Amino acid sequence: MEPFTTLRSRTVVLPAANIDTDQIIPARFLTTTTRTGLGKNLFADWRYDASGMPRADFALNRAGTQGCSILVTGRNFGCGSSREHAPWALLDFGVRAVVSTQIADIFRSNALKNGLLPVVVDEATSAWLIGNPGADITLDVAAGTLTLPSGAAVEFPLEAFARHCLLHGVDELGYLLSRAEAISAFENHR
Amino acid sequence: MAHPQTLFEKVWNAHEVSPESAATPAVLYIDLHLIHEVTSPQAFALLRERGLAVRRPERALATMDHSTPTLTAQVFGGAPIAIDSAARQVRELEANCAEFGVELLGMRHAQRGIVHVIGPELGLTQPGKTIVCGDSHTSTHGALGALAFGIGTTEVAHVLATQCLLQRKPRTLAVNVHGTLRAGVTAKDLILAIIGRLGIAGGTGHVIEYRGETIRALDMEERLTVCNMSIEAGARAGMIAPDETTFAYLARRPRAPQGAAFEHALDAWRKLPGDGGARFDREVDFDAATIEPMITYGTNPGMVIPIGGSVPEHGGDAAFAQALAYMGLTPGEAIKDRPVNVVFIGSCTNARLSDLRSAAAVLRGRHVAPGITMLVVPGSQEVKRQAEAEGLHQVFLEAGAQWRESGCSMCLGMNGDLVGAGQYAISTSNRNFEGRQGKGARTLLASPVTAAASAVRGRVTDPRELT
Numbered sequence: 187m188e189p190f191t192t193l194r195s196r197t198v199v200l201p202a203a204n205i206d207t208d209q210i211i212p213a214r215f216l217t218t219t220t221r222t223g224l225g226k227n228l229f230a231d232w233r234y235d236a237s238g239m240p241r242a243d244f245a246l247n248r249a250g251t252q253g254c255s256i257l258v259t260g261r262n263f264g265c266g267s268s269r270e271h272a273p274w275a276l277l278d279f280g281v282r283a284v285v286s287t288q289i290a291d292i293f294r295s296n297a298l299k300n301g302l303l304p305v306v307v308d309e310a311t312s313a314w315l316i317g318n319p320g321a322d323i324t325l326d327v328a329a330g331t332l333t334l335p336s337g338a339a340v341e342f343p344l345e346a347f348a349r350h351c352l353l354h355g356v357d358e359l360g361y362l363l364s365r366a367e368a369i370s371a372f373e374n375h376r
Numbered sequence: 377m378a379h380p381q382t383l384f385e386k387v388w389n390a391h392e393v394s395p396e397s398a399a400t401p402a403v404l405y406i407d408l409h410l411i412h413e414v415t416s417p418q419a420f421a422l423l424r425e426r427g428l429a430v431r432r433p434e435r436a437l438a439t440m441d442h443s444t445p446t447l448t449a450q451v452f453g454g455a456p457i458a459i460d461s462a463a464r465q466v467r468e469l470e471a472n473c474a475e476f477g478v479e480l481l482g483m484r485h486a487q488r489g490i491v492h493v494i495g496p497e498l499g500l501t502q503p504g505k506t507i508v509c510g511d512s513h514t515s516t517h518g519a520l521g522a523l524a525f526g527i528g529t530t531e532v533a534h535v536l537a538t539q540c541l542l543q544r545k546p547r548t549l550a551v552n553v554h555g556t557l558r559a560g561v562t563a564k565d566l567i568l569a570i571i572g573r574l575g576i577a578g579g580t581g582h583v584i585e586y587r588g589e590t591i592r593a594l595d596m597e598e599r600l601t602v603c604n605m606s607i608e609a610g611a612r613a614g615m616i617a618p619d620e621t622t623f624a625y626l627a628r629r630p631r632a633p634q635g636a637a638f639e640h641a642l643d644a645w646r647k648l649p650g651d652g653g654a655r656f657d658r659e660v661d662f663d664a665a666t667i668e669p670m671i672t673y674g675t676n677p678g679m680v681i682p683i684g685g686s687v688p689e690h691g692g693d694a695a696f697a698q699a700l701a702y703m704g705l706t707p708g709e710a711i712k713d714r715p716v717n718v719v720f721i722g723s724c725t726n727a728r729l730s731d732l733r734s735a736a737a738v739l740r741g742r743h744v745a746p747g748i749t750m751l752v753v754p755g756s757q758e759v760k761r762q763a764e765a766e767g768l769h770q771v772f773l774e775a776g777a778q779w780r781e782s783g784c785s786m787c788l789g790m791n792g793d794l795v796g797a798g799q800y801a802i803s804t805s806n807r808n809f810e811g812r813q814g815k816g817a818r819t820l821l822a823s824p825v826t827a828a829a830s831a832v833r834g835r836v837t838d839p840r841e842l843t
């Protein structure tokens with residue numbers, strides 16, 4: 187993984203609550219055997235009309251959202267299926283952080299393993315961000331802050347180990363492999 | 377004296393290779409890793425990239441269920457799998473299991489089935505085990521007193537390579553259920569009512585333990601239905617303390633301990649239920665006697681009402697309005713008697729023998745209404761065999777339903793079994809998300825008896841009207 191220190195971007199907003207992973211990437215696209223190329227099917231059933239053309243009224247299709255790498259959504263983003271294809275599709279599309287008041291457990295875990303930053307903020311901050319699509323904000327992983335265009339910084343929780351992995355671009359597997367002796371000891375003493 | 381512990385704490389503590397600290401999560405040892413074709417290819421690829429082996433292949437078991445067809449011709453008859461990419465996924469799982477030494481219950485194996493049906497059925501799912509799978513409905517296995525939760529594909533690779541996961545200890549939520557379920561009200565109705573009350577994010581960050589005399593009175597297959605849908609309340613895991621029901625279910629299952637080993641295991645299993653005075657982070661109480669047959673009306677499992685109820689008002693909530701627009705329903709309208717197009721009995725929630733028996737009891741001597749497509753998809757090949765030995769398949773076929781090979785089928789639209797756009801499907805599965813059963817499909821989640829009764833009338837039907 188690339189180290190993730192700070193990210194400054196305009197936001198793109200999907201205000202709906204409870205966006206489940208079946209919406210992020212519908213099941214019919216899960217017969218792939220690779221991690222790549224899922225971005226074109228991100229939010230496929232919301233993004234394209236029946237003839238396969240982009241729907242002009244869908245936020246990610248609007249002019250001016252190209253290059254926006256922070257997705258702001260309603261509460262409980264990523265609920266449902268454990269498919270890691272959801273963060274893979276978001277990253278492949280260009281989203282590097284998701285901001286919500288609540289993010290589902292498995293999605294959060296999957297996101298962090300791929301360098302997609304889950305940002306949980308308070309209701310007031312979320313409401314402001316949802317009401318101001320395209321806001322230019324900055325995420326700082328080391329400080330654990332989201333800085334609004336006003337300059338006000340809002341803290342978001344980030345577990346210490348996840349922060350370490352993001353900042354240094356390391357993955358958990360290396361750490362787990364380094365614990366092989368302890369794992370063997372556990373297996374031998376059960 | 378050590379502080380009293382919950383069931384969850386006992387299982388968690390027994391699997392800590394190292395406890396969590398401020399800087400690092402716990403290293404949690406995994407006893408059983410279940411694998412399927414959809415969420416594993418990229419994990420095996422990661423092992424290959426890193427030159428890693430599977431640390432404990434004997435603790436892994438693979439099967440295929442999600443993208444596999446349920447038409448007999450494609451499973452056994454030599455016809456190709458209709459979806460090319462699904463066929464590739466199946467072949468890739470076969471190759472990966474062969475290369476890495478993981479046992480596979482493949483396409484034509486007599487013990488193949490939905491991964492969360494075969495684990496308990498084989499007796500691999502046992503009290504006190506830690507169990508993971510790249511599938512959110514892994515919560516199912518908690519019904520036997522295991523700590524079981526869904527993981528992503530990167531974590532699948534972690535478990536393959538190290539038999540461990542890095543985990544922060546979740547909080548605990550006790551769901552205490554008291555009273556007796558009324559006639560015609562099933563475990564599915566109970567868990568739908570619980571999700572309706574907790575909300576679909578109510579269990580986020582928690583492991584649920586279902587407790588109380590109502591839960592104790594459930595048989596094992598009913599408990600599996602309850603724990604299966606824990607994730608629909610946002611909880612990664614749901615657990616039920618093991619008891620005589622659990623032990624009787626496991627006795628003589630092919631992969632459970634046998635003979636003296638079973639007696640030895642029993643001694644350990646009996647120590648697992650929570651200690652008196654053990655504390656939960658949260659507790660919620662339910663009265664089972666007030667629960668009616670339940671049915672969903674919206675686009676998540678928390679949007680659920682008693683079958684005699686009407687669609688709630690949305691009070692200006694845009695997401696709620698969008699859900700109803702997708703479903704083609706309006707606030708205030710009754711759900712009962714609404715025409716349906718498709719009836720699906722299947723999935724890891726409700727495709728075990730008792731589910732098929734209860735649906736067959738409704739359909740015996742009756743016929744599905746004209747124009748209704750009804751699929752009955754057993755949860756495993758073993759369930760299929762047992763159902764056929766009892767003649768249940770004849771009941772379904774004579775009623776005009778289709779009888780398929782096992783698999784996830786219509787629960788999720790990726791294997792060719794689909795609900796058409798705009799059609800209403802009453803389904804015994806677990807998710808009614810937009811497009812879950814096919815693009816534009818409208819799903820109403822309910823119990824097997826409600827689904828079967830609705831098939832007979834071609835309209836949403838209270839099963840108590842057909843007994």
